[in-house]
Amino acid sequence: MPVLELRDVTKVFPGVLANDRVSFSLERGEILALLGENGAGKSTIMNVVYGLLSAEGGEILVDGQPVRIRSPRQAIDLGIGMVHQHFMLVEPLTVTENIVLGREPGKYGVIDFKTARMRVEEISDRYGLKVDPDARIVDLPVGMQQRVEILKALYQGARVLILDEPTAVLTPQEVRELFRVVRSLVDEGLSVVFITHKLEEVMAVADRILVMRAGRVVGETKPADTDDIGLARMMVGRDVVLRVEKGESVPGEPVLEVSDLRVMGDRGLEAVSGVSFSVHGGEVVAVAGVSGNGQTELVEAVIGLRRPAGGTIVLKDADITQANARRSIEAGVSHIPEDRHRRGLVLQFNLAENMVLGDHRVAPYTNAGIMKPKVITAMAKKRIADYDIRTPSETVSAENLSGGNQQKVVVAREIGRNPDLLVAAQPTRGLDVGAIEFVHRQILEERANGKAVLLVSLELEEVLSLADRILVMFEGRIGREFGPGEADAETLGYYMTGGGGEKLSEDAPYATTAEVRASSGTGLQDGARGEAE
């Protein structure tokens, strides 16, 4: 008998059929991957199961019994636990305090911390989830925080564990460790639902794969019976190029020259400590690294959002070290921000307004402070057509577009400005495979047009497929530079976490202090705001 079964579950949001008669079952000791693009309804259906959303139709059975789950509390009582993409931990509290929160052992309102700590250790030993019960959450790296979330679900008695995009925030090493943990959980008889849009993950970890598209289950398969091309086709509904082909690099004159750059971070500590590199025309230079190692500050310095504390930034022959964002744009720097909702778009603005952002004060879009709606509209219409942005018109607010189309708006604007240098910070974050393909093509197009591209990405796959040269950034410094074809994901991952000697062996233990320290910092979490489904 399946531990969890869904029959024809339907979830309607105003105007949107988010889940259309979704049926599946989850067996004991099974890892079921729920694969689909952003907006396919994966998270929605599992939020229904977890009691965060209520379904309009269908039924849910736990251990063969029909149940109505109205709140997470009920879900937990039924043995269903969920770890969300954004952790729900109380940062100043310790691991133990977080795990027992809501179900503290003790009497008369006094918490029995000794028992609590003991139980946490017990569970952590049993499932091989090592963690310091007395550590405070703020001091833990993201991978560890996730582990605390899992422990919390186990403490609450979960037999079914739902993991919503669990790898979005992790380094390759942490991902591997998570997979090991998930394996050990199912060996202990738990069942896991693994929500993801990453193909290689389902191939690596899943027992069974359920593919969702547009709110429906469109297919079911096993890793042995398919490959990533087949899965991508099922997901998107058409053939997808997973790795965009690129021609030979023809580097031209240097466009961006950064020397001995020093930049302070928000906390008053030096975030970029003497970084030097150059980007030539017709070349993609990637900065790889775990989030929070100074990439954001580096980008902000280059695009004029942050004044460097030392060093120089030269664009072609102009010194833009002290330029503000406006001068930087005028000098020929375009920027695809890592967080399109925060820095890339004004969501309440319509597409035309968004596409003129940054160029709104210059001709031909404005004359003497009066904007020219006709010119702007014409420009927006052209870009909507050129970049295949799916929208009924340019007067629609950006917030009404899907994540992929929103990113196309940003890309259209930044590339459409015809810059000398394109700074692309995590340009495909939260996008699905179809949109990733598009963005990658655009970046390579810029390269082919002789433009300089500085790519900052946490996705190694992206770095490897786009970059001509790769700079690995760790703790504010460039630890290592790789030429074309010199690096693979494993090597990069190693240098990203501060390694510098021999290559990491396949089964290296996870929680070495160096790695924990290396990947620490909340930056990763910030850096992982995926698309809400």
Add this chain to the structure above:
Amino acid sequence: MTEAHETTPIQKRWMGAALKVGTPLISAALAIGVGSIIVWASGYDPGAAFAALFQGALGTPKAIGDTMLKSTPLILTGLAVAYGFRAGLFNIGAEGQLFMGGLATVALGLALGDVSWFLAVPLMIVAAMAAGASWAFIPATLKARIGAHEVITTMMFTYIGRYLVGWLVNGPMKEPGGIPQTYALPANAQLPRIASLFSEGAKGAVPLLNLGRAHLGIVVALLAALAVWLILKYTTLGYENRAVGYNRWASETAGISVQWTTVKALCISGALAGLAGAVEVMGVHHRLFDQFSSGFGFTGIAVALLAKKHPLGVIPAAFLFGALAAGAGTMQFQADVPQKIISIIQALVIFFVAAEEIVLWFVRRRQKEAMSHAG
């Protein structure tokens, strides 16, 4: 999601537009509904009360004139607050800027002496706007430079402004006599009543021209609303103002100076409030005394909220509040319902606008029900 399942963005836009206009209407209707219950519960006849209220606000040309009179400063203070809102700023101190506007108007009007109306009035308007803007400038600079919250600083400046005017009309600018007020403005420095612009014959032929105390300030206010709307829609100034109001991070990334935009927005807001002071002084009182504003700056906040921060929406919103104020007297006189009930209704409007989520919740639930029936 495939297109078939999704609400198309066009539909969403229409739904958005309907909500924009619909929710203020619902809020106002709810306020009047609950107000009726309160009237009834207090032992009065709500039917008679609202009939009298309507009579007093819109029943006769003179009543309409009164409503226009009361709406005029509210349009301008509503615009002031709305413009600030559009930059993400809450100018709670429009009242103080209005006082400074009134002060500058009277000071200049009395100093100008015998010049042409066509010179005096525009000059006084400019002076009032400059005074309002300068009164907002220090809070604006504090906000931009060190992040001091404008709700605190503009409020504090309101006290300074009011007491400054209070002192002036009791001391240096006081007209001889027992009443703490300034000299009256000469006729060349006044905004004439609309009714006085038409001949008795014309008013006989078109009774609607007998607009009582309504003055030319309403035209100034309507033009200001139009101007603010055009600025927000068609100029880089307005574009940057809205961009910063919606998303300062994206604005900053696009090279917009958030600080400078903040300063400009609060100063323009202050200028509009100052203009409200000018028309109130030039059109109604023709002099300054420390009670010359009945809280127009504060009611302007409610007007801006009811208008959904839209400069043209400010006009009907101000009209509603103006009508309530104009009809209050008649309501007390005819239906014997205390005027204070109007304050309650005004408060209810603010409450329901602020509690828009409640209204939206009802709307969404209706949509949801409709959908589940359809499905």
